[in-house]
Amino acid sequence: MNQILSKLLLILATALILISCQNEQQQKGIFLNYRIEHFDTQNDQMNVELSITNHSDLSIKSSTWELHWNQMKGEIIPSSLPQGVSFERINGDYFRLKFSDDYSLKLGETLKLKCIQSGVMDRLAMGPLGVFIVHDEKAFDLQTSIEWKEAKGVENLHFMDAEDRYMEYQDISPLSTDALSWVVPYPKISHFNNTYTQAAPSLFLKIDDEFSKDFKTIEAGLSELIVLSDKSKSVLHLSYDNNLKSEAYTLEIKEQGIYISASDLRGVFYASQSLRQIFSIAILEDKGWPILIIEDEPRFEYRGFLLDISRNFYGKEEILKVLDLMGLYKLNTLDFRLTDDEGWRLEIPDLPELTSVGAKRIYSSTSNTSLLPMYGSGANGSPTSNGYLTREDFVEILKYAKKKQINIMPQISFPSHARAAIIAMEARYEKYMAMNQSEKALKYRLRDGDDQSEYVSAQRYTDNVICICNERAYTFFEKVYSELQNMYNDAESTIERFSIGADELPYGVWTSSNDCLEFLQHNSSNVSNIEELYVYNLKRLKKLFDRDQVELAGWEDILLDHSEKSQSETAIRKETFNYEVIPYVWNNTWGEGREDMIYKFTNMGFKTVMSNSSAFYFDMSDDRDMDNHGLNWSGFVNYFDTWGTNPTDVFGNSYLNQKHKISDEYKNNKVTLDREKAQNLIGIQSQLWTETARSKKILEELLMPNLAIFAQRAWAPEEKWMTEKNTRKQQSQMFTAWNHFVNTIGQRSLPILTILDIDVIYHLPKPGALIENDSLTIKRLFPGMEVKYTIDGSLPTAEAETYTKPISISKGSLVQMGSFSSTGRAGKTISIQN
Known part of the structure; x- marks a missing residue:
C-alpha cells in the first residue's frame, strides 16, 4: 500500500511540475518589444512600434483580447491606431489596447503595431511597465524590452554623457582622511589634532545619578557599540549637564577613556551615534581612536x-x-x-x-x-x-x-x-x-x-x-x-x-x-x-x-x-x-x-x-x-x-x-x-x-x-558660505565645503556601513570622464569609491582595472567604466570613445 501511495505521489508531483513549467512558459513565452522610432520633443510626442511575439504554447485568436500596461510618460493617441485596435485609459496611468477578431497572435507569430504617443518617455522607469495580456478571461504577464538608443531625435533629450559628468565633478578632488570629519552630520564644534589613542577592548560605564532611571536603556544602547566591563581600566563616563539643551551633547575621547555630557536621553543617544561612526572609521582606517572634543546640538528641532x-x-x-x-x-x-x-x-x-x-x-x-x-x-x-x-x-x-x-x-x-x-x-x-x-x-x-x-x-x-x-x-x-x-x-x-x-x-x-x-x-x-x-x-x-x-x-x-x-x-x-x-x-x-x-x-x-x-x-x-x-x-x-x-x-x-x-x-x-x-x-x-x-x-x-x-x-x-553675499566668494567657499563633504561621504560614511552591519544598497553614481590628447582622466562624485574600467568595450566587473591616474587610450577605443562599492558591488556603467 505504501509503495502504491508513493508512486501516486510521484506521479502527482511530476504532473504538478509539468503544469508549473507549462504555466511559466505561457507567462514568459510572449514578448513585447517597445521600440521608440522618434523622440519628437518639439511636439512633445513619440513615434513608437509595438512588437508582440508569441513563443508560447498559447494561441491567441477567435475572440477579443487586450494588452494592459502602466506608463507614466507616453499615452497613445487613438487616431494613430489602425482600424480594429482601440485605446483606453482605464484610470490613473493604467492603459489597455483592445484588439478585434481581425487580430490574432498565433504560435510563432509577431504582431507589429505602429502608433503615436503624446508625451516623451525620458527614463525607462517612465515607460511601459507591468505589461500583460487578457484573453478568455485569463491574464498573464509579458516580458518587455525597450529600444530607444537609435531613435531619431534622441539627442534632443540631452542625456548626461561622461564628459558632462566630468564637468559636473570638476570641483571635486580627493582629500587626505586626516582632513575629513569623523561624524556626519557635522558637529557644531569639533577639535581634532591628528592624534590617536589605542582602541580599548572594553569600557567601564560610569553614569551620573540623574541618568540612573534610564540606566538599562543607556547600557543596552552602549553595549551595541562596545563591550562594557566593570574590570576595564578605560572609562566611559556619562555626566548630566543641565546647561545643555535637549538633544545636545559633548563628547571627549582621551587616553584614559571617553566622556559624554548631556541633559537628556536623546543627547546621550546622539552622542552614542557619533561614537558609533568614530569607532567604525577607526576600524576602517586602522588608526585607533582619535583624541578629540565634540560640542554638538541640532540646528533644527x-x-x-x-x-x-x-x-x-x-x-x-x-x-x-x-x-x-x-x-x-x-x-x-x-x-x-x-x-x-x-x-x-x-x-x-x-x-x-x-x-x-x-x-x-x-x-x-x-x-x-x-x-x-x-x-x-x-x-x-x-x-x-x-x-x-x-x-x-x-x-x-x-x-x-x-x-x-x-x-x-x-x-x-x-x-x-x-x-x-x-x-x-x-x-x-x-x-x-x-x-x-x-x-x-x-x-x-x-x-x-x-x-x-x-x-x-x-x-x-x-x-x-x-x-x-x-x-x-x-x-x-x-x-x-x-x-x-x-x-x-x-x-x-x-x-x-x-x-x-x-x-x-x-x-x-x-x-x-x-x-x-x-x-x-x-x-x-x-x-x-x-x-x-x-x-x-x-x-x-x-x-x-x-x-x-x-x-x-x-x-x-x-x-x-x-x-x-x-x-x-x-x-x-x-x-x-x-x-x-x-x-x-x-x-x-x-x-x-x-x-x-x-x-x-x-x-x-x-x-x-x-x-x-x-x-x-x-x-x-x-x-x-x-x-x-x-x-x-x-x-x-x-x-x-x-x-x-x-x-x-x-x-x-x-x-x-x-x-x-x-x-x-x-x-x-x-x-x-x-x-x-x-x-x-x-x-x-x-x-x-x-x-x-x-x-x-x-x-x-x-x-x-x-x-x-x-x-x-x-x-x-x-555654514559660512550661506551668509556670504559676494557671489564669487560664496561659490568659492561653497565648492570647497562641498568637496570636503563628498570626500567624507565617499571615504568614510559609505564604507563604514558594512562595518556597522547595515546592509544597504547605496547609490553608486556614474563616473565622469574626459579624453584629451589620447589621455583618459576619470572623476567621481564621491572620492573613495573605486572606479573600474575596460578599454575593449566590455562591461567592467570587480576584477577589471581600477582607475588611479590618467591613462593612455588608443584611437577608436571604447572605454566602459563604473563605480564600485568597497564590497565589490557594481554601479551602472557609462562609456566614452576616443
Missing part, C-alpha cells in the same frame, strides 16, 4: 523623513533598517505614509477589506476585489505591489523607533489620495449588501453611490476622494484613528502629531454629489459651499485630535484656497485654525512662484516644516539619464541641490539661482523669512515617494546617501 510604503511595500525589516539609518544620522521623526490611492498598508481590526483588497494590486475582471495593477504590478502582482503591516508589525516598529529616539507620525490621507480605502470599503459594502445587512454595509462606506462629480487628480484618477458630506466618512476615520491609538498604547508610545496628508485635492470634487447637496442645504454648521465644506472637515478632524492633545498636520494644501488653479494656487485661506495646524510645505518647484510659501506661513505664525520638493525629495531623478529612477515634475534634484539649500533662505545660494535661471527681479518679489518669526520654522523633512521604487534595491539607492546628505542640512549649523 524637527528633522524628519517621509517613507511612502503605500505605492510600493517593502516589509517590516526594511522599515527597521530605515529607522536604524535615521538614528545614525540624528533624524527624529518618521512621517509614515501608510495609505494612498495605490495601497493601504496597515491592518485595522474589524476592517479586513482594507488589507485583503486595499493592499493588493493585481488584475481582476471583477470590480472591488483588488486595486488596479499600477506601477508595474502586472497581472499577478509584484514583490512590492502587495502586502501590509500587521498590527504586531506596527507595534514592533513603534518600539524600535522609540529605541532610536524617533517619533513616528502616522499619515492617513484624508479625504484625497484615498482610492485604496474607498475601493476596500466599497468591497465591504457589497459583501454586506449581498447578505441583506444594509446598515452594516453602509457603516463605513466612503463613496456617494450617486455622485456624478467630474474631476481628475494629479495622478489622473477620477475616483480617489472620500465623500466628506456623509457621517460615514468620520465614522471610518475615527475607527482608524482609535485603532492607531491602541497600537501606540501597546507600544508604550504616544501619537504626538497626526498627518492627514490631504494634498492635491482635485478641483470639481463633491459638486454633483447628492449627499453633498443634501448636506449643504440641511446642516447646522452654516456650511453653504464646497470651500466651507472643506474647512468644516478640517475643524472636525482637529476637534478629534484636540481631545487627545494630538497636533493636526497636513501638506500646505489644507491652508490654501481650493480653486481651479489646483497646484499653482497660492492664496491662503482666511481660516487659520488658531495657527494650531502644522503645514508641511512641499510644492517649491523653482520658477513656479511658490518658493516662498514656507516663509509666508511661518511669518503668519504657523509652526511650519519645510518639505521642499526641489531639494528634499529623494524620488526626484538627479539628472537626465535613461537609467535613472524617480520622477522630475519638480525638476532634476541631485545631491548638491539637497546639500546646497539653506532652509532659512532658499534664494541665498547664488549658484542654484543661476542654475534655475532665477533673476534678481523674480527673487526680490518673494517673501523672505522674518527673523523674529524664525522659531516658527521648526524644521525640515525629506521625502521618498515610491512610485518608481519597484524593488528594495531601488528604494535603498534612492535612500542612500541621500539621507546622510539631508541630515547635514537638518542637524549641522549654518
Whole structure:
C-alpha cells in the first residue's frame, strides 16, 4: 500500500511540475518589444512600434483580447491606431489596447503595431511597465524590452554623457582622511589634532545619578557599540549637564577613556551615534581612536523623513533598517505614509477589506476585489505591489523607533489620495449588501453611490476622494484613528502629531454629489459651499485630535484656497485654525512662484516644516539619464541641490539661482523669512515617494546617501558660505565645503556601513570622464569609491582595472567604466570613445 501511495505521489508531483513549467512558459513565452522610432520633443510626442511575439504554447485568436500596461510618460493617441485596435485609459496611468477578431497572435507569430504617443518617455522607469495580456478571461504577464538608443531625435533629450559628468565633478578632488570629519552630520564644534589613542577592548560605564532611571536603556544602547566591563581600566563616563539643551551633547575621547555630557536621553543617544561612526572609521582606517572634543546640538528641532510604503511595500525589516539609518544620522521623526490611492498598508481590526483588497494590486475582471495593477504590478502582482503591516508589525516598529529616539507620525490621507480605502470599503459594502445587512454595509462606506462629480487628480484618477458630506466618512476615520491609538498604547508610545496628508485635492470634487447637496442645504454648521465644506472637515478632524492633545498636520494644501488653479494656487485661506495646524510645505518647484510659501506661513505664525520638493525629495531623478529612477515634475534634484539649500533662505545660494535661471527681479518679489518669526520654522523633512521604487534595491539607492546628505542640512549649523553675499566668494567657499563633504561621504560614511552591519544598497553614481590628447582622466562624485574600467568595450566587473591616474587610450577605443562599492558591488556603467 505504501509503495502504491508513493508512486501516486510521484506521479502527482511530476504532473504538478509539468503544469508549473507549462504555466511559466505561457507567462514568459510572449514578448513585447517597445521600440521608440522618434523622440519628437518639439511636439512633445513619440513615434513608437509595438512588437508582440508569441513563443508560447498559447494561441491567441477567435475572440477579443487586450494588452494592459502602466506608463507614466507616453499615452497613445487613438487616431494613430489602425482600424480594429482601440485605446483606453482605464484610470490613473493604467492603459489597455483592445484588439478585434481581425487580430490574432498565433504560435510563432509577431504582431507589429505602429502608433503615436503624446508625451516623451525620458527614463525607462517612465515607460511601459507591468505589461500583460487578457484573453478568455485569463491574464498573464509579458516580458518587455525597450529600444530607444537609435531613435531619431534622441539627442534632443540631452542625456548626461561622461564628459558632462566630468564637468559636473570638476570641483571635486580627493582629500587626505586626516582632513575629513569623523561624524556626519557635522558637529557644531569639533577639535581634532591628528592624534590617536589605542582602541580599548572594553569600557567601564560610569553614569551620573540623574541618568540612573534610564540606566538599562543607556547600557543596552552602549553595549551595541562596545563591550562594557566593570574590570576595564578605560572609562566611559556619562555626566548630566543641565546647561545643555535637549538633544545636545559633548563628547571627549582621551587616553584614559571617553566622556559624554548631556541633559537628556536623546543627547546621550546622539552622542552614542557619533561614537558609533568614530569607532567604525577607526576600524576602517586602522588608526585607533582619535583624541578629540565634540560640542554638538541640532540646528533644527524637527528633522524628519517621509517613507511612502503605500505605492510600493517593502516589509517590516526594511522599515527597521530605515529607522536604524535615521538614528545614525540624528533624524527624529518618521512621517509614515501608510495609505494612498495605490495601497493601504496597515491592518485595522474589524476592517479586513482594507488589507485583503486595499493592499493588493493585481488584475481582476471583477470590480472591488483588488486595486488596479499600477506601477508595474502586472497581472499577478509584484514583490512590492502587495502586502501590509500587521498590527504586531506596527507595534514592533513603534518600539524600535522609540529605541532610536524617533517619533513616528502616522499619515492617513484624508479625504484625497484615498482610492485604496474607498475601493476596500466599497468591497465591504457589497459583501454586506449581498447578505441583506444594509446598515452594516453602509457603516463605513466612503463613496456617494450617486455622485456624478467630474474631476481628475494629479495622478489622473477620477475616483480617489472620500465623500466628506456623509457621517460615514468620520465614522471610518475615527475607527482608524482609535485603532492607531491602541497600537501606540501597546507600544508604550504616544501619537504626538497626526498627518492627514490631504494634498492635491482635485478641483470639481463633491459638486454633483447628492449627499453633498443634501448636506449643504440641511446642516447646522452654516456650511453653504464646497470651500466651507472643506474647512468644516478640517475643524472636525482637529476637534478629534484636540481631545487627545494630538497636533493636526497636513501638506500646505489644507491652508490654501481650493480653486481651479489646483497646484499653482497660492492664496491662503482666511481660516487659520488658531495657527494650531502644522503645514508641511512641499510644492517649491523653482520658477513656479511658490518658493516662498514656507516663509509666508511661518511669518503668519504657523509652526511650519519645510518639505521642499526641489531639494528634499529623494524620488526626484538627479539628472537626465535613461537609467535613472524617480520622477522630475519638480525638476532634476541631485545631491548638491539637497546639500546646497539653506532652509532659512532658499534664494541665498547664488549658484542654484543661476542654475534655475532665477533673476534678481523674480527673487526680490518673494517673501523672505522674518527673523523674529524664525522659531516658527521648526524644521525640515525629506521625502521618498515610491512610485518608481519597484524593488528594495531601488528604494535603498534612492535612500542612500541621500539621507546622510539631508541630515547635514537638518542637524549641522549654518555654514559660512550661506551668509556670504559676494557671489564669487560664496561659490568659492561653497565648492570647497562641498568637496570636503563628498570626500567624507565617499571615504568614510559609505564604507563604514558594512562595518556597522547595515546592509544597504547605496547609490553608486556614474563616473565622469574626459579624453584629451589620447589621455583618459576619470572623476567621481564621491572620492573613495573605486572606479573600474575596460578599454575593449566590455562591461567592467570587480576584477577589471581600477582607475588611479590618467591613462593612455588608443584611437577608436571604447572605454566602459563604473563605480564600485568597497564590497565589490557594481554601479551602472557609462562609456566614452576616443
